[in-house]
Amino acid sequence: MTLQMFVQxxxxxxLSGGVLILIALGLTIILGIMKVVNFAxxxxxxxxxxxxxxxxxxxGLNFTLALILSVILVGLLGVTIERSLFKPFREKAFPSLIIxxxxxxxxxxxxxxxxxxxxxxxxxxxxxxGLIQISGAFLxxxxxxxxxxxxxxxxxxxxxxxxxxAGLAMRAVADDLTAASLxxxxxxxxxxxxxxxxxxxxxxxxxxxxxxxxxSPNMGAEPGMMxxxxxxxxxxxxxxxxxxxxxxxxxxxxxxxxxFGTSYATIMVYVVLLITLIFKPMGLLGHAER
Amino acid sequence: MSxxxxxxxxxxxxxxxxxxxxxxxVEEGEILGLIGPNGAGKSTFINVVSGLNKPSTGTIxxxxxxxxxxxxxxxxxxxxxxxxxxxxxxMSFSVLQNIQVGxxxxxxxxxxxxxLGNSKTRQQERVLQDKAMEILDLFKMGHLSHEIxxxxxxxxxxxxxxxxxxxxxxxxxxxxxxxxxxxxxxxxHFMNTVRDITKRKKTTVLLIEHDMTAVMGYCDRxxxxxxxxxxxxxxxxxxxxxxxxxxxxxxxxxxxxxPGPAS
Amino acid sequence: MLKDxxxxxxxxxxxxxxxxxxxxLLTGNKYxxxxxxTLAIAVVMTSGFRLVALTGQLSIAQAAFxxxxxxxxxxxxxxxxxxxxxxxxxxGFAAALVALIVGFITLRIKEIYFAIAxxxxxxxxxxxxxxxxxxxxxxxxxxxxxxxxxxxxxPLGSVVSFYYIAVFLLFSIxxxxxxxxxxxxxxxxxxxxxxxxxxxxxxxxxxxxxxxxFMIACFFAGMAGAFFAHLQHYIxxxxxxxxxxxxxLLYGVVGGVGSVWGPAVGCTIMIFIPVALRxxxxxxxxxxxxxxxxxxxxxxxxxxxxxxxxxxxxxSSWKKTGPQKGEKEHVxx
Numbered sequence: 059m060t061l062q063m064f065v066q067x068x069x070x071x072x073l074s075g076g077v078l079i080l081i082a083l084g085l086t087i088i089l090g091i092m093k094v095v096n097f098a099x100x101x102x103x104x105x106x107x108x109x110x111x112x113x114x115x116x117x118g119l120n121f122t123l124a125l126i127l128s129v130i131l132v133g134l135l136g137v138t139i140e141r142s143l144f145k146p147f148r149e150k151a152f153p154s155l156i157i158x159x160x161x162x163x164x165x166x167x168x169x170x171x172x173x174x175x176x177x178x179x180x181x182x183x184x185x186x187x188g189l190i191q192i193s194g195a196f197l198x199x200x201x202x203x204x205x206x207x208x209x210x211x212x213x214x215x216x217x218x219x220x221x222x223x224a225g226l227a228m229r230a231v232a233d234d235l236t237a238a239s240l241x242x243x244x245x246x247x248x249x250x251x252x253x254x255x256x257x258x259x260x261x262x263x264x265x266x267x268x269x270x271x272x273x274s275p276n277m278g279a280e281p282g283m284m285x286x287x288x289x290x291x292x293x294x295x296x297x298x299x300x301x302x303x304x305x306x307x308x309x310x311x312x313x314x315x316x317x318f319g320t321s322y323a324t325i326m327v328y329v330v331l332l333i334t335l336i337f338k339p340m341g342l343l344g345h346a347e348r
Numbered sequence: 349m350s351x352x353x354x355x356x357x358x359x360x361x362x363x364x365x366x367x368x369x370x371x372x373x374v375e376e377g378e379i380l381g382l383i384g385p386n387g388a389g390k391s392t393f394i395n396v397v398s399g400l401n402k403p404s405t406g407t408i409x410x411x412x413x414x415x416x417x418x419x420x421x422x423x424x425x426x427x428x429x430x431x432x433x434x435x436x437x438x439m440s441f442s443v444l445q446n447i448q449v450g451x452x453x454x455x456x457x458x459x460x461x462x463x464l465g466n467s468k469t470r471q472q473e474r475v476l477q478d479k480a481m482e483i484l485d486l487f488k489m490g491h492l493s494h495e496i497x498x499x500x501x502x503x504x505x506x507x508x509x510x511x512x513x514x515x516x517x518x519x520x521x522x523x524x525x526x527x528x529x530x531x532x533x534x535x536x537h538f539m540n541t542v543r544d545i546t547k548r549k550k551t552t553v554l555l556i557e558h559d560m561t562a563v564m565g566y567c568d569r570x571x572x573x574x575x576x577x578x579x580x581x582x583x584x585x586x587x588x589x590x591x592x593x594x595x596x597x598x599x600x601x602x603x604x605x606x607p608g609p610a611s
Numbered sequence: 612m613l614k615d616x617x618x619x620x621x622x623x624x625x626x627x628x629x630x631x632x633x634x635x636l637l638t639g640n641k642y643x644x645x646x647x648x649t650l651a652i653a654v655v656m657t658s659g660f661r662l663v664a665l666t667g668q669l670s671i672a673q674a675a676f677x678x679x680x681x682x683x684x685x686x687x688x689x690x691x692x693x694x695x696x697x698x699x700x701x702x703g704f705a706a707a708l709v710a711l712i713v714g715f716i717t718l719r720i721k722e723i724y725f726a727i728a729x730x731x732x733x734x735x736x737x738x739x740x741x742x743x744x745x746x747x748x749x750x751x752x753x754x755x756x757x758x759x760x761x762x763x764x765x766p767l768g769s770v771v772s773f774y775y776i777a778v779f780l781l782f783s784i785x786x787x788x789x790x791x792x793x794x795x796x797x798x799x800x801x802x803x804x805x806x807x808x809x810x811x812x813x814x815x816x817x818x819x820x821x822x823x824x825f826m827i828a829c830f831f832a833g834m835a836g837a838f839f840a841h842l843q844h845y846i847x848x849x850x851x852x853x854x855x856x857x858x859x860l861l862y863g864v865v866g867g868v869g870s871v872w873g874p875a876v877g878c879t880i881m882i883f884i885p886v887a888l889r890x891x892x893x894x895x896x897x898x899x900x901x902x903x904x905x906x907x908x909x910x911x912x913x914x915x916x917x918x919x920x921x922x923x924x925x926x927s928s929w930k931k932t933g934p935q936k937g938e939k940e941h942v943x944x
Contacts, residue, residue, distance in 0.1 A: 095723050097730075143908060151723045152669050156864055157911050159857055163904030170897050283734055286727045294723075321742045328735040332716055335728070339719045398812055424814035432812075438805045441798075448795065449802045453814035455795055459823070462794040463787070473795075516813055 065195035067312045073201050073270075075308020076208035080263040081281055082288040082300050083215055084256025090232040090295040091252045094144050094154040098161040100282015102257040105132045106264025107273040108169060111180045121183035125265045129258050136257025137250045148249065149235060162282075170275040177272035186269060204266045211262065215255070216297060228252060232295065284327070291331050293344025303342060306330070349412055351376040351552050352397070352428075352520055357406035358576075359396060366392040367403070368576040374520065379543065379553040381567030381584075383560045385596055389576040390556045391433060394522045397554075398430040399423040410520070425453055427519030431526060436509035439498040443489060446497055446508055447480040450515030483511050486541055503534045510538075514545055520552045527562055539566050560597075564588070572596070620789050620871075631778050635771050644774045648842065650878055651777035655835045657862040657874035658784045659828030664868045665797065666824045667804030668718070672729035673832050673859045675736040676706040678851030680833025681840040682740065682747055685756050695759040699837045706833025707826040714822035725821075733853045740848040752847025756840050773842050780838060784831045788871050791827075800824055861903055865910050867917020876919050881906075 085099045109128025113119045119127070139161060147154040186200040219225035231238040231248050239245045263281075264273075271277070288307055292299030307327050314323030334342065350373035357370040367389045374380050382390050395401040397408060399420045408416050415423055438446050455476060461469045484490045487507045492500065497508065510526050526542070527535045543566055546553050557563040564570070570587045572580040574596040580587055587593055635644055656673050663670040680702035687693045687701060717728040740747040747753070758768030759776070767776075791797045799820055802810040811817050840846045858881075866877020885899055914921040 095726070143912075146912070152667075152726070153911055153915065155669060155723065155726060156860065157908055159860065160904040160907030160911070163857075163900040163907070165904075167897060167900035167904065171895070171901070175897075283731065287731055290724060290727050290731075319742075321738050325735060325738050325742065328731055328738075331731065332728075335716050335724070339716075339724070400808070400812075419816075420808065420811035421814050421816045424812055429814075430812050432809065435806070436809065438802055438809065440805060441801070445798060448798055449810065449815075450813055452795075452799060452810075457795055459796065462796050463790050465790055465794060469794075512813070 061193055062195040063316065065192055066197070067316060069197055069201055069205070071309040071312025072205050072305075073208075073308070074311050075305045076205055076212070077263045077267055078281060078284055078288050078307060079212055079301055079304035080208055081260045082285040082292075082304055083212070083297065084259040085285050086289045086292075086295060086297065086300050087219075087228065087232075087252050088256045089289065091228055091235075092140075092144065092154075092249050093149045093151055093235075094147065095151050095158060096144075096161075096256075097155060097158040097282070097286075098139075098165060099158075099256070099260060099285060100278035100280075101162055101165040102132050102136060102260035102278075103264040103281055104169065104273075104275065104278030105135065105165065106261025107180070107268045107277060108173065108178075108264075108275075109261065110265040110268045111178045111273045115178065115181055121181075121186075121269075125262070128265055129261045132261035132264075133254045133258040136253045140250055140253035144253075145246075145249075166275055166278070173275065175275060177274045179272055180268035182269035200270060204270065207266060208263075211259065212301060215259070218255075219297065224248075224251060287327060287331050290341055291334055293338075293341030296341070296343040299341060299343030350374060351411065352554075353407075353409045354393075354397070355407045355409075357393075357396065357403050357408065359392060359401060359403045365576050367396065367406075369406070370573075370576065370578055372571060372578070374552060374554055375569075376552055377550055378568040379546065379555060379566055381560070381563055381570040382554060382556045382573065383558070383563070383570060384573035384579075386558065387575075388573040388596075390558075390573055391524055392576075393573075394430055394524050394554070394556060397423075398428060398522060424516070428522065429513045429516045429518035429520075430522035431509045431513045431524055433524045433528065437497050437505060437512070439496075441497055442494050443484065443497055443500065443508060444477075444480055444493040446512050447483055447515045448476065450512035451476055451480070452516070454515075454517050480515065483515055486545060487511050487538075503530050503538075506530060507538055510542060514542075514551075517549070518551055520554065521546065523553060523555045525556055525558055527557065527559075535562050539563065542566075560587075620793075624785070624789070628782060631781075632775075635774060641770045644770050648770075648774050648777040650882055651781040652835050652839060652842075653859070653862060653878040653882060654874050655780055655784050655831055656859045657866070657878055658788055659832050660859045660863045661868050661874055662788065662791070662800075662824050662828045663821075664863065665791075665800040665804060666821045667807065668821055668825070669726040669860070670729045670825065670828065671726060671853070671856050671860060672733040672736075673828070674851045674853070674855035675729075675733040676710065676829040676832035677836035677839065677855075678736055678740065678846075678848070679706045679709055679829075680836030681846050681851070682753075682836075683833070684837035685753055685840045685846060686746070688757065689753070695757070695841070696762075699759070699834060702837035703830040703833040706836070707830040710826045710829035711822060714825045715818070718818045718821045718825070729856075730853065733851075733856050737848045737852060740851075748847070750848060752845060752850075753840075754845050756844045756846065758844075759841050773838075776838060777842075780831075780834060785871065787827065787831075792871065796823075858903075861907055863917075864907060865917055867914075867919035867921070869916050870919040870923065873917050873919045877917065880918070 081099065081103050085096060088094055088096055088099070106128055109131055110121070110124045113124035113127050114121055143157055143161065144154055147157055182200055186203060188199045189196045190199055190202060219228060227238070227243055227248050228251070230243060231245055235245060284307060288303045289300055291306065292301070292303030310327050310330060311320070311323045314326050338344070352374040354370060354372045357367050358365065359367045370389070370393065372393070382393065384390055392401065396403050399415070399418055399422070403416060407414060410426055410428060413426070415426065438449060441449070455472070457469055457472050481490055481493060484493055489504060489507065489511070492504065497505065500508065506526060506529065510523065513521060523542070527538060530538060542553070545551070555563055555567060564584045567584055570582065570584055571578055572587060572590070572593050579592050579596060580590045631647070634647070656677060660670060660673050683705040684695070684698040684702035687698045688695055713728065713732060717725045741750050761767060791800070799810070799815055802815060803817055803820055807817055836851070839850070862877040862881050863874055864877070865881055866873035866875065881903070884902070885896070888894055888899070889896070910917065916924065
């Protein structure tokens with residue numbers, strides 16, 4: 059492997075890992091706080107991508123504005139779904155899981171009906187265009203910018219959960235929903251907030267990768283699935299675990315796909331997951347059951 | 349050698365020492381009362397012995413075998429069966445079915461014979477059914493055998509929880525506040541029944557109770573806990589007079605207005 | 612569960628069995644026979660999903676186990692020339708073996724690791740089948756799978772012969788399901804779903820019981836897969852996707868996990884719906900997932916015990932006026 063290839067793979071690994079982490083963080087927050095297993099989470103990523111495509115390519119808005127609009131709309135959709143469909147199934151992992159499968163089917167089919175089963179391309183903003191040369195490797199500015207934004211968001215979320223009042227409330231609810239509601243915390247509002255943050259993060263990931271890849275109704279399937287692999291590998295409920303697992307998977311995909319091809323890299327990810335679960339049934343940083 | 353020996357048992361939840369270097373021996377055939385104010389660590393002790401919680405430090409041996417680190421079902425299969433304080437039943441099952449689950453370790457019906465359901469298995473199933481009715485009759489619940497458990501009155505639910513544990517024919521039965529919420533008459537009848545059965549089957553009993561008057565008359569020996577430590581141990585008459593025990597309960601009475609011991 | 616009236620299994624079941632056996636004699640219509648064959652396979656698969664659900668677990672990989680059986684039997688027959696009927700059972704054992712391994716890794720702990728792992732498993736198998744093309748034929752799959760070997764000199768391969776094999780498979784799993792529910796096995800499975808800690812404290816080995824249920828379910832899924840391969844004479848990774856697994860879940864939930872009849876009712880209705888919809892002119896099949904998703908949400912929201920559960924609830928509330936609470940058994944509640 060030449061140095062050039064190494065740098066390229068490294069950047070690709072960070073990119074796909076970062077995107078996965080963005081999706082998985084929302085998932086783990088929702089799962090931790092509401093004990094709701096949302097298999098439709100990948101669809102928020104897809105809708106984010108469609109949002110930015112529709113606002114920028116179809117409506118001609120500038121990229122930043124399109125991103126903000128798309129992300130907020132998906133966030134609101136997330137809250138609506140939480141309020142109307144998931145609310146009765148809080149703390150009930152399996153009924154909520156079945157509900158989420160229904161939502162997944164509906165969102166995917168609705169998108170396909172509205173926009174067709176074709177790939178749409180999102181025009182990249184000027185700032186994204188061009189290449190940067192690092193130690194002989196040409197890297198698109200686009201990828202570097204996306205990586206920077208992703209890292210900023212992950213750090214921001216970490217700070218939000220660790221240091222703000224709302225974040226503290228979230229952790230309290232995640233620890234014990236009943237106790238938290240007895241202490242007068244508004245569990246409804248915290249759940250909605252968690253769902254808003256989760257869907258916004260996934261949608262942001264969809265917006266950011268929109269110009270790099272294409273946008274299509276099935277684009278949420280694979281990242282959605284991988285996000286689950288990430289949180290199980292990292293340990294459900296652990297934010298640091300999610301970040302670490304996301305990077306591990308990103309690197310397996312980034313470096314594994316060059317010699318073996320993408321599918322083998324994905325198979326390798328699953329094998330790593332299974333082997334990890336043999337030795338650490340609760341994931342890398344998962345807590346033992348109470 | 350005692351039947352169950354807990355040595356230097358400690359468990360920490362956050363900053364709180366729920367059990368603090370506790371030594372407890374349970375002798376074969378006795379009814380040992382474990383009493384103490386709320387939060388004294390009584391239930392935690394049962395949780396640790398039954399395998400629900402892992403102790404931070406310390407040892408537990410049962411018939412000389414170390415049982416720390418075993419799963420709940422492994423400990424149960426060695427003959428230690430516990431009851432739960434709240435939500436102690438399979439609520440959507442019938443009363444009879446609850447007892448039938450209790451037979452799990454003793455049914456003697458293997459997977460394949462249960463699946464094939466030949467005449468020998470059916471015979472065994474009938475015997476189990478009769479045994480279940482026998483147990484229910486002892487608690488005067490025979491007529492309720494097909495009732496859905498959730499529809500039972502509270503007192504019967506508590507009794508059923510214990511009946512189910514007895515169905516497993518334990519060597520050591522751990523009862524976690526079995527008479528909570530029962531009125532005095534119910535308590536009397538219930539405790540008499542439990543004593544009769546366990547004495548007849550030579551089952552050793554560890555009885556946890558918050559209200560010590562309710563059970564004092566049934567225990568051969570009593571251990572008193574407070575803040576995870578053993579503060580007294582001895583026959584009931586001795587415990588009644590123990591100054592430290594009275595202080596522990598009175599102190600709590602002032603704070604939480606819980607029923608203290610009748611002097 | 613556990614309280615289907617005895618007459619349903621002693622009278623209704625034999626009657627349905629007799630009707631299914633006589634059906635081809637009453638009508639020679641190949642289309643109906645083929646439809647019932649497909650339906651029977653779906654019921655076998657959904658019953659497997661239901662069996663796992665009895666222990667309080669959700670398996671979203673039943674289609675993958677069907678695929679394991681299909682590929683296993685097909686390869687043994689076509690590459691090694693083994694007898695089709697031996698391979699039929701080996702397919703079941705292969706799927707059960709995979710279930711054993713996966714179960715031991717993911718069923719040790721509570722929560723939802725198993726559900727997520729099965730989901731990932733389906734995708735893992737699909738990738739293996741696609742990528743390892745020298746063995747599994749890649750995305751194009753395997754073609755020209757022969758019909759099963761003759762039994763007692765009777766050649767098999769006609770629509771009717773497949774119909775009878777499917778009906779036989781359906782009976783086998785139904786009998787097993789009924790036996791499980793009537794015996795201690797089902798009681799113990801349900802006790803895990805109802806309250807696992809209590810079951811464990813009475814000596815139930817939670818993981819092993821869950822693994823058992825999963826293995827039985829996958830054994831039948833594997834056999835169904837082997838049969839499916841013969842039926843189609845062609846298999847490819849698209850036959851055993853995650854979506855197919857989700858469909859088995861949908862059938863199970865719609866019919867109701869609480870009763871032996873749930874899978875049959877769920878499959879019949881849910882397979883009939885798209886057939887009926889296609890009669891609409893200018894019908895766009897893309898709306899099907901939309902409809903299925905909507906049905907899944909509505910059923911979970913308004914009758915979580917499925918249609919059979921709803922029906923039983925109505926019947927028992929007509930029969931007596933006493934309180935009915937506690938009779939409900941939610942999916943993996």
